[in-house]
Amino acid sequence: MxxxxxxxxxxxxxxxxxxxxxxxxxxxxxxxxxxxxxxxxxxxxxxxxxxxxxxxxxxxxxxxxxxxxxxxxxxxxxxxxxxxxxxxxxxxxxxxxxxxxxxxxxxxxxxxxxxxxxxxxxxxxxxxxxxxxxxxxxxRPAINKLTVTGNKDIKSEELLKGLGDIGLAEGETFDRLSLDRVTQELTRQYNNRGKYNVEISPTVSKLDRNRVDVTIAIKEGKAAKIRHINLIGNEAFEQEDLTDSWESAESNWLSWYRRDDQYSREKLSGDMEKLNNYYLDRGYVDFSVDSTQVAISPDKRDMFLTMGLTEGEVYKVSSIQVTGDTVLPKESIERMVLVKEGQTFSRALLELTADSITATLGNIGYAFAQVNPIPDIDRDDRTVAINLQVVPGPRVNVRRLVFKGNTRTSDEVMRREMRQFEGAWYSQVAIDRSKVRLQRLGFFEPGSVDVQTQPVPGTSDQVDVVVNVKETTSGSFVFGLGYSQLAGVTTSVQLSQNNFLGSGNRISVEAQRNVYLQRYSFSFLNPYFTDGGLSLGYNLWWREFDNSEFNTAQYSSTSASGQMVLGVPITESDTVSALFGIDRNQISTFRGYTPDSIVDYIDALGARTFHSWRTELAWARDTRNDYLQPTRGTLQRVSLETTLPGSTVQFYKLNYEFSKYWPISRALVLNTRIDLGYGDSYGSDSVRVFCQTNPGQPLPTPSGAVMAAAPADCAPGSTYDRTLVASGLPFFENFYAGGARSVRGFRDNTLGPREAAANSTYLQPLGGSLKTVGSLEMFFPTLFDSPAARISAFVDFGNVYKDVDAFDANELRVSTGVALMWRAPVGPISISYAFPLRQGDNDEVERLQFTFGGAF
The missing domain is CATH 3.10.20.310 (membrane protein fhac)
Structure with missing residues (x-):
């Protein structure tokens, strides 16, 4: 050719x-x-x-x-x-x-x-x-295939993207110069991470048709550890105080977790900035870091850091004034100034003042407001005069709200959580509040909600608010099939979805069946039944089971219920809810196998089927910053549940739940939790007199009515047998403690009062009318790179008591252990291993516990 x-x-x-x-x-x-x-x-x-x-x-x-x-x-x-x-x-x-x-x-x-x-x-x-x-x-040859191996610190996706930006990508023309630059840049990146033993080995393999395969093999090695830090010239403060907040530290017993002993140039640069701030916040205006020396051992495994400092003198504030266009009355702006004349100069207070003024102006539409502190330093008198120059910029209107990343969740679901509206003045407080509300939905990865402000091209007074999210699993599906000699064939299907079809509605369907249990349930909740945030939900369920399989007293029950739930938001964080329901519960007991106290309670009532008109009023406050993995904020809930007159048994139950998250540091979050419950009957106690004509044949009073006095009411020819009284919270409404969601380390529902049946020596758990459960749990959010998993160490305590008079703090059970929580694709999974620190003689210990489903 x-x-x-x-x-x-x-x-x-x-x-x-x-x-x-x-x-x-x-x-x-x-x-x-x-x-x-x-x-x-x-x-x-x-x-x-x-x-x-x-x-x-x-x-x-x-x-x-x-x-x-x-x-x-x-x-x-x-x-x-x-x-x-x-x-x-x-x-x-x-x-x-x-x-x-x-x-x-x-x-x-x-x-x-x-x-x-x-x-x-x-x-x-x-x-x-x-x-x-x-x-x-x-x-030049074309790159047929580009492969990177051995990289852990730098993700392959980020690495290949960076290579593509400089022309080293599959299909591109191969250039040795680009490959050499990549080798040098990777070596520099790993050196900045403290890995000086890194080896970058590029290999080029010839192929036919003028093509090559490029392989970059990386041996990262181990990061050099900081063995000693030495500050020279610090006279006013101890070195321990100066380095307390540093990300770099000498090797210590917590370095395996914090990784603070791994040298990094970026970390050291940030630590130098913290050191500078430490002195400036205490009035040392002339402070400077004169030299920074980093020495490395011959084997490139140990680092020695030396910094030379000049502290200077302490400066006072001689005067402070506010200038520029303050928009608001100048007196209002001046009240926000935290720095006062005669105080020791503090850059932290100065920045806090500037941020406060900027935030205030940002809340009324001045999105690009700036406060420029202009210092006038008098080194002879050791004073600083400060001029806070306010530059508000144009007042900004929000043109559009744009949502990105919500592949399942509809824009409407996200839009109704926004407190910043289109066509309204820009407000930083409204945007911050909107971000928290979106994070608390539970539909997105923790920390993935990012709100950005983008100026509208061609205008200076309009912006678009862009909300970027990364969706996560918001439901679970479980199908189980098994067989055992005791229970026979067991089947279960459970489907729950907190964001059904992206609508924000919550739906749960469950069907479970085996020899001991049949359960069918359906629940639905629309959190925005009205545009004002009124929520409406329904619960329907039917259940037939043997309670002995659930670590409670041996009796059987068949129950069904229908409920309606209504919720009304009263503030951004507070909600009032009401529940109204009708339920029916049929109890079957077996004297000799069921504890006598339960059998006597039913005999005293003269009924084995309980009908209830049930209501519940509740108040809840939620200030947590995230639904799935909160790091700060509080969740409180108070509820009063009661049956209405006309029910078989009239009783009430009070519950109080409190949970607060304390951010100790970036790597530690403390959760304090308490769960209290109390219940009792109201109205007159049910009293029933039994008489007998023949031994073992109890005969009720002739009228069959409940009577307060016993012997005189027995029929002629019969003798008084006993008087039974049904009082207090019904046994089937008792509180229980112990288990993975209560006091870990003890079997589910086994703490509290116990009683043996007449034909058995086994003490069966009865529960109680008073519950006291609490926990101290330390989360380690940075231990895993994956946001779907986290580990914690905990101390749980609690118990249940027959009534208030039976409460004894010495009877509280205590356990400690570790837990792993993982948001699996099919639902959250929690595994814990606990050691009881305080236990009773009859307590049932279960150290390894596993739960599937439910929020954590």
């Missing part, structure tokens, strides 16, 4: 045209081409084998010998030999010579440099065949 000519006007390989590629990113070739000052034909060919370890493809032989263009001539045609992947049209685009031009050696040299600058070729030569100008080229 003849070589392509410019005069023909045809491109033999148009599909490979590379005009869209950037031609000037091959700096090495450009430098070589620029260095050519002699005739173009004197240019020496770069040996591809020496540069890349690759033999260039066979050059296409010209039809006749090609001579050096050693004299001026007029170009009748242009031909390019040696092209494989690159189209001739692309080459002609970059050539500064056209057919009909008169050329000499300088113009030909210019053309060669232009082709080198494209970065497509490793060798370019010029020749002449009659009046035809012939360029013979050797193309």
């Amino acid at each position: 003849p070589s392509p000519r410019r005069g023909s006007g045809a491109d033999p390989n148009p599909g490979s045209d590379l005009m869209t590629r950037t031609p000037n990113r091959r700096l090495l070739v450009l430098a070589l081409a620029t260095a050519m000052t002699g005739p173009a034909w004197a240019q020496q060919t770069v040996d591809p084998q020496a540069a890349f370890g690759i033999t260039p493809p066979e050059q296409q032989a010209p039809a006749a010998p090609v001579a050096r263009p050693d004299s001026n001539f007029t170009v009748s045609d242009i031909r390019v030999d040696g092209l494989q992947r690159i189209g001739a049209g692309t080459v002609f685009t970059y050539l500064p010579i056209e057919r009909g031009d008169s050329v000499d050696s300088s113009r030909i040299a210019q053309a060669i440099r232009a082709l080198y600058k494209t970065g497509f070729f490793e060798d370019v030569r010029a020749g002449r065949q009659g009046d035809i100008l012939v360029f013979t080229v050797s193309e």
Whole structure:
């Protein structure tokens, strides 16, 4: 096939045209081409084998010998030999010579440099065949595959993206210079992370059709550890006080978790800034770090840091004034100033003042307000005069709210949580509040809600508020199938979704069946039944089970219930809710196997089926900053549940739940939790007298009515047997403690009062009318890189008591242990291992516990 000519006007390989590629990113070739000052034909060919370890493809032989263009001539045609992947049209685009031009050696040299600058070729030569100008080229190889191995500190996605930005990517033209730059940059990046033993080994493998595979093998090694930090020149403060907040520290017993002994240039730079702030916050205006020396051991494993300091003198504030356009009355702005005349200078108070003024102006629409503190330092008197210059900028209106990343959740669900509205003045408080409300939905990854303000092009008084989120699993699906000799075939299906079809509605459906349990339930909640935030929900369930399988007293029950729930928000953090329901509970007991106190309670009532008209009023306050993994804030809930007159048993239950998250540091979050409950009956106690005519045959009173006095009411010929009284909270409404969601380390529901049946010595858990449960739990949010998992250490305590009079603090059970929580794709999973610190003789210990489902 003849070589392509410019005069023909045809491109033999148009599909490979590379005009869209950037031609000037091959700096090495450009430098070589620029260095050519002699005739173009004197240019020496770069040996591809020496540069890349690759033999260039066979050059296409010209039809006749090609001579050096050693004299001026007029170009009748242009031909390019040696092209494989690159189209001739692309080459002609970059050539500064056209057919009909008169050329000499300088113009030909210019053309060669232009082709080198494209970065497509490793060798370019010029020749002449009659009046035809012939360029013979050797193309650079294309990258067939790019592989990075051994990297842990730098993620592969970020690494490949960075390589692509400099042209080192699959499909791009291979350039050794780019590969060398990558090697140097990676070495620098790892050195900044304290890994001085890193080895970067690039390998280039030749393939057919002028292609190569590039492999970058990384051996990261271990980070050098800081063995000693020495501050020189600090006289006013101890070194321990100065370095207390540093991210860099000498190796200590917590370094395995904090990783603070791993040297990093970025961390050290931040620590120097903290050191500077420490002194400026205490009036040392002239403080300076004179020198920073970092020494490394010969094996590159130990680091020694030395900093020389100059403290200077303490400065006082001589005067402070507010200038500029304050927008609000100047007196209002001046009241926000925390720095007072005569005080020791503090940059922290100065910045806090500026932030307060900026936030105040930002809340009334001045999104770009600035407060510039201008100090006037008098070094003779050791004083500083401060001028706070207020620059409000234009008042800004929000044009649009834009939501990104919500692939399932509809915009409407997110929009109704926003407190910043379109068409309203910009408000930083409203935006911050909107962010917290979105995080508390539980639909997005912790910390993934990011709100940005983007100016509208062409205007100075409008912005768009862009909300970026990353969605997470908001539901769970469980299907179980099993078999055991005791329970037979067990099947269960449970589906719960807190964001059903992206609508924000909550739906849960459950079906479970085995020998001992049948349960079917359905619940639905619409948190925005009205635009004002009124929530409406329904709960329906039917259950038949043997309680003995749930670590409670041995009796069976069949129950059903229908409930309606209504919620009304009264503030941003407070909600009042009401529940109204009807339920039916049929109890079956077995004297000799069921504790006598339960059997006597039912006999005293003379009923085994309980009907209830149930109501509940509750108040809740939620100030947590996140639904899934909060790090600060409080959750409180107080509820009163009661049955209405006309119910089989009239009783009430009070519950109080409190949970507060304390951010100790970036790596530690403390949660304090308490759960209290109390219940009792109201109205008159139920009393029933039993008489008997024959032993073992109890006979109720002739009228069958409840009576207060016993012997005199027995029928003639019968004798008094006993009087039974049903009082207090019904046994089937008792509180229970122990288990993975209560006091870990003890079996579910086994703490508190126990009683043996007549035919057994086993003490069965009864529960109680008073519950006291609490916990101290320390979370380690940075121990795992994944936001879906976290670990904690805890101390749990609690118990249940028969009534208030039976409360004894010495009877509280205590356990300690560790827990792992993981938000799996099918729902949250929690695993804990606990050691009881205080336990009773009859307590049932269960150290390893596992739960699936439910929030954590």
